Amino acid sequence: MTGRTHDLAAFTALSFVAVLHPLSPMSLSTLLLCLLANQIGGIAPDIDQPTAPFWHNIAAGKYAGKLFSALSGGHRFLTHSLLGLVGFAFGVRALLNVLHPIVPSADIGYVWWAFMIGMVSHLIMDSFTREGVPWLLPLPFKFGFPPVRRLRIVTGKKFESIILFPGIVVICAVLYATHYQVIVYFLKHNVS
């Protein structure tokens, strides 16, 4: 699955959870950090590729990316499993605790959830691709949907760009159109 499909899927998943789950009032910084964390979570599992944009943006990223890829077992291995999800859950929580003093008005609980929703959406989306996802590592099986491999999506090909991506755009648009009033009310009265 391409990065932009993951970005959109993460945002759509976050929007779904946000409208289905009653949210308590939050600061503007919380809302913005949630959007950012969600997008990072949406592509986080792919840092197991040395070519991931993340590695281009940090010092010595080329080498760090290769090292991380090797340590995590290569592409679509540890970071694409429930085990990896738990690892990220603890790691991101610890990182947020460290960063919290920089933005004390942010509710890091919400930010953490936004990241995790993005990451889970990534694993679910990758499950629709031919390669599948090793959800149950260390069990050495990759799972995908539909179970017949040939019926699954090939990353970056026409089905993804012509059907899947526009399809998620429509789902997202319908979600916002049908919950427009609730969302506007929340933004007006509960974000400060």
Ligand SMILES: [Zn+2]
């Ligand atoms: Zn992936």
